[in-house]
Amino acid sequence: MDTGQAVVPDGTPATLMQRILDAxxxxxxxxxxxxxxxxxxxxxxxxxxxxxxxFRLGVTYQVIDPVTDELQTLTALANSLLTMDGIRFMFxxxxxxxxxFNAVGVIIVAMLGVGIAEESGLVRxxxxxxxxxxxxxxxxxxxxxxxxxxxxxxxxxxxxxxPLAAAAYVSIGRHPLAxxxxxxxxxxxxxxxxxxxVPTDAILTEITNDAIHLLDPNRSxxxxxxxxxxxxxxxxxxxxxxxVNDRVVEPRLGVYAGERPDATEGVLSxxxxxxxxxxxxxxxxxxxxxxxxxxxxxxxxxxxETGAIIGASPFMGSLIVSIALIxxxxxxxxxxxSGKLQGANGIIGAMQKAIGSLAGLILLLFVIAQFLAFFNYxxxxxxxxxxxxxxxKDANLGALWLLIGFILVTLxxxxxxxxxxxxxxxxxxxxxxxxxxxxxxxxxxxxxYRVGDSPMNSITPLNAYFALIVTFAQRxxxxxxxxxxxxxMLPHVAVMCVAWxxxxxxxxxxxxxxxx
Numbered sequence: 001m002d003t004g005q006a007v008v009p010d011g012t013p014a015t016l017m018q019r020i021l022d023a024x025x026x027x028x029x030x031x032x033x034x035x036x037x038x039x040x041x042x043x044x045x046x047x048x049x050x051x052x053x054x055f056r057l058g059v060t061y062q063v064i065d066p067v068t069d070e071l072q073t074l075t076a077l078a079n080s081l082l083t084m085d086g087i088r089f090m091f092x093x094x095x096x097x098x099x100x101f102n103a104v105g106v107i108i109v110a111m112l113g114v115g116i117a118e119e120s121g122l123v124r125x126x127x128x129x130x131x132x133x134x135x136x137x138x139x140x141x142x143x144x145x146x147x148x149x150x151x152x153x154x155x156x157x158x159x160x161x162x163p164l165a166a167a168a169y170v171s172i173g174r175h176p177l178a179x180x181x182x183x184x185x186x187x188x189x190x191x192x193x194x195x196x197x198v199p200t201d202a203i204l205t206e207i208t209n210d211a212i213h214l215l216d217p218n219r220s221x222x223x224x225x226x227x228x229x230x231x232x233x234x235x236x237x238x239x240x241x242x243x244v245n246d247r248v249v250e251p252r253l254g255v256y257a258g259e260r261p262d263a264t265e266g267v268l269s270x271x272x273x274x275x276x277x278x279x280x281x282x283x284x285x286x287x288x289x290x291x292x293x294x295x296x297x298x299x300x301x302x303x304x305e306t307g308a309i310i311g312a313s314p315f316m317g318s319l320i321v322s323i324a325l326i327x328x329x330x331x332x333x334x335x336x337x338s339g340k341l342q343g344a345n346g347i348i349g350a351m352q353k354a355i356g357s358l359a360g361l362i363l364l365l366f367v368i369a370q371f372l373a374f375f376n377y378x379x380x381x382x383x384x385x386x387x388x389x390x391x392x393k394d395a396n397l398g399a400l401w402l403l404i405g406f407i408l409v410t411l412x413x414x415x416x417x418x419x420x421x422x423x424x425x426x427x428x429x430x431x432x433x434x435x436x437x438x439x440x441x442x443x444x445x446x447x448x449y450r451v452g453d454s455p456m457n458s459i460t461p462l463n464a465y466f467a468l469i470v471t472f473a474q475r476x477x478x479x480x481x482x483x484x485x486x487x488x489m490l491p492h493v494a495v496m497c498v499a500w501x502x503x504x505x506x507x508x509x510x511x512x513x514x515x516x
Contacts, residue, residue, distance in 0.1 A: 049378035052078035101369035113324030115354020120335030147186025157187035178250035185492040188457040192450040193230040211432035224516035225443040278337030410452025
């Protein structure tokens with residue numbers, strides 16, 4: 001008899017959380033195609049920009065230029081896209097808007113290398129090796145840890161780790177969308193912490209020091225100022241992401257009904273083993289080549305003036321190229337060793353197939369690029385960020401409550417300004433001096449910013465890679481859409497926002513060291 005009670009795919013009654021997430025997914029997937037969503041958003045921005053312009057809304061604020069390290073006093077006024085200048089901008093900037101949208105180039109370049117690795121069978125063989133070597137219960141946590149530390153290679157985690165996590169899950173009979181959620185949460189929602197010093201740390205530290213010097217020219221922090229807190233956060237987030245994925249996300253999805261590998265596919269064949277040896281030799285050769293271009297004094301990938309490798313150096317600026325080269329050469333070597341790719345034609349065919357698979361995504365990124373350009377032109381994001389920061393600044397809260405409020409404001413603003421550097425350049429001159437006057441060390445404020453900056457990255461469609469994740473999801477569930485991804489990620493985001501903030505509070509109250 002039908003009781004009308006909702007059930008999960010395995011037949012057990014659905015929990016309240018599962019019913020809420022199912023409703024979010026249904027509503028989210030009933031919205032129009034993502035391309036049309038951003039078309040409608042563009043129209044809304046055009047109209048709203050003119051309304052704000054008509055009321056002459058604006059803000060004056062100070063921001064640190066991450067290039068020159070100078071403090072600038074700026075005034076942001078609402079710009080209308082329906083004025084003569086606005087209309088000219090919309091029509092003349094279309095091509096430049098797309099060319100300036102870095103995600104497009106990053107995805108294409110990375111996929112040239114990753115496409116060879118996928119088509120040759122290297123990725124599949126590596127997953128077999130990983131699954132065979134990792135204890136079944138530890139696979140989730142291993143993938144979560146690798147996803148978090150992948151920020152050392154900038155955005156490569158989005159392009160490599162997330163699809164790899166989905167493929168690893170399906171290879172052992174688990175739901176691939178759970179693997180995708182695991183990868184996305186670890187790569188996107190924990191982006192600003194790591195167990196190592198990463199390139200973004202250099203930029204954030206410089207901006208922090210410039211803000212400190214507004215109040216105390218003789219005081220500075222160094223790159224490792226948040227290292228202990230970052231390492232502690234990584235341990236916490238690996239545990240949280242793994243538990244939420246295993247206890248909430250995957251049970252809601254139920255048993256995967258799509259295509260599965262048979263039992264014999266989990267064992268490496270002799271040809272694949274030989275291919276892996278070829279790939280290892282090729283990878284070592286490429287790493288050696290990159291080392292020769294980077295490590296010797298005066299090497300071309302060092303900074304031409306300072307000789308630095310980390311920070312604003314050619315090496316860091318070319319990381320995505322290096323990663324594509326490593327995957328491409330290793331994939332080609334695997335294909336030759338295993339007999340999967342036949343000469344240059346096979347390698348070129350793999351690259352063409354990878355680029356061809358991006359057609360729908362490139363169309364979506366084209367529309368997103370226009371939306372972001374129009375949104376930035378209107379200055380609406382800056383008006384919102386400065387307005388919220390001003391409200392918090394004038395609230396006369398104690399140091400701890402002000403820090404918690406700062407985390408909450410950062411979480412909200414991250415929905416519309418996803419760039420970590422851009423937000424910190426805006427917030428640092430406001431909150432660093434303010435909290436220093438309350439005897440809060442600058443590294444504490446930077447640690448609070450790390451907590452607030454990343455969690456929302458996995459649920460905001462303004463994340464440059466959100467559309468790519470929807471595309472990955474559609475490989476395993478054709479009807480998947482924006483609602484599917486948001487429903488997958490909300491449990492991760494909700495738990496992370498609360499638990500990570502509490503972790504910060506405990507660290508602050510206990511007086512633990514933030515870094516070296």
